[in-house]
Amino acid sequence: MNIKKGKVLIRLEHEAQKRNLTYLGNANKKRYKIYQFNECGHKKIMLPEAVRTRKEIPCEICIEIKQNELIKDAGLELVKKGKEGKNTYKIKSCGHLKEIAWKEVKNKHFKCQICFKEKLEREAKQAGLKIIGSGKSGRYRRYKFIKCKHIDEFQLIHVRNKEITCKQCHENEIKKIAKKNNLQYLGKASKKTLDSHLYRKFKFNECGHDQEIRIDHLKEGWFICNTCEKTSLDKPSKIYLLEITVNKFSYLKLGYAKNINTRIKTYRLDKKAIVKRIKIINISTGREAKIIENDIHKRLKKIRINPTKMKQYMYDGFNECYNIDKKELLIDEVNMVG
Ligand SMILES: [Zn+2]
Ligand SMILES: [Zn+2]
Numbered sequence: 001m002n003i004k005k006g007k008v009l010i011r012l013e014h015e016a017q018k019r020n021l022t023y024l025g026n027a028n029k030k031r032y033k034i035y036q037f038n039e040c041g042h043k044k045i046m047l048p049e050a051v052r053t054r055k056e057i058p059c060e061i062c063i064e065i066k067q068n069e070l071i072k073d074a075g076l077e078l079v080k081k082g083k084e085g086k087n088t089y090k091i092k093s094c095g096h097l098k099e100i101a102w103k104e105v106k107n108k109h110f111k112c113q114i115c116f117k118e119k120l121e122r123e124a125k126q127a128g129l130k131i132i133g134s135g136k137s138g139r140y141r142r143y144k145f146i147k148c149k150h151i152d153e154f155q156l157i158h159v160r161n162k163e164i165t166c167k168q169c170h171e172n173e174i175k176k177i178a179k180k181n182n183l184q185y186l187g188k189a190s191k192k193t194l195d196s197h198l199y200r201k202f203k204f205n206e207c208g209h210d211q212e213i214r215i216d217h218l219k220e221g222w223f224i225c226n227t228c229e230k231t232s233l234d235k236p237s238k239i240y241l242l243e244i245t246v247n248k249f250s251y252l253k254l255g256y257a258k259n260i261n262t263r264i265k266t267y268r269l270d271k272k273a274i275v276k277r278i279k280i281i282n283i284s285t286g287r288e289a290k291i292i293e294n295d296i297h298k299r300l301k302k303i304r305i306n307p308t309k310m311k312q313y314m315y316d317g318f319n320e321c322y323n324i325d326k327k328e329l330l331i332d333e334v335n336m337v338g
């Protein structure tokens with residue numbers, strides 16, 4: 001062996017050792033040498049100057065092993081290498097193919113769009129909807145109601161939880177109920193409160209007054225014109241005695257009102273309640289009727305039914321109720337008025 005060559009060999013070995021490599025000899029390619037990683041035992045072909053100058057010398061075989069482990073761990077199978085590190089993988093759980101960036105594989109941050117789309121379509125169907133397009137953001141879609149064909153945008157989560165109603169059908173229903181109650185539907189409530197979405201604005205056809213009424217109260221008929229109610233003291237009124245029967249419990253109710261029908265509505269009686277009009281006396285003004293009614297109640301206060309008990313049966317008017325066995329006495333009282 002010539003001394004000069006021996007010196008080169010020593011230098012190559014020394015340089016390799018400094019990078020935690022072992023120099024093995026010449027490679028097939030001109031000027032390239034074969035090295036072995038001391039740590040993992042894998043071989044790598046490099047130029048000696050690369051061994052000398054490169055900041056880092058990674059082992060491609062180790063990297064590939066590590067990558068394969070991560071791919072397997074993410075539930076994927078590499079199908080085709082693609083551009084810019086975006087390879088095509090098979091998602092093992094469903095068998096669908098997907099192009100996924102390496103970062104997403106590493107973080108397991110990917111989902112099967114085909115399966116996701118199928119899932120959303122399933123959820124829509126279960127909620128009585130059909131997806132017809134994308135929404136204002138990824139969390140929304142445009143839907144068509146299968147039954148009424150109306151179109152609206154909903155959040156995916158609301159469709160999933162079936163927390164959806166058709167706003168257009170809802171509005172139409174309100175209009176229908178309003179018409180039935182001789183009201184004109186004017187639209188959304190103008191007040192801005194937390195529960196203002198529960199209200200709508202209406203006009204009473206009879207008196208022309210506007211009023212905001214809760215939708216559920218509208219449905220139950222629990223409303224009267226508040227404006228008319230306020231001015232009713234100057235208008236003709238009536239003293240009335242009613243016999244109300246709810247679930248076999250009968251009692252008497254004494255009161256005064258301009259319109260007995262609308263007054264009864266404010267009691268919010270059970271739907272099965274039977275109301276019999278025992279006695280009705282016309283009075284020239286509400287003010288006068290109020291005085292008469294107060295006077296009767298003052299005298300009969302001791303024999304009235306406990307209002308706490310009556311609250312189970314009535315939302316309003318529970319203060320002036322009497323036992324059915326006091327019927328004669330109350331009829332006498334009312335007769336004295338007229
Ligand atoms: Zn290695
Ligand atoms: Zn899939």
Ligand SMILES: [Zn+2]
Pocket residue numbers: 145148149150166167168169170
């Ligand atoms: Zn609808």
Ligand SMILES: [Zn+2]
Pocket residue numbers: 204207208209225226227228229
């Ligand atoms: Zn009115």
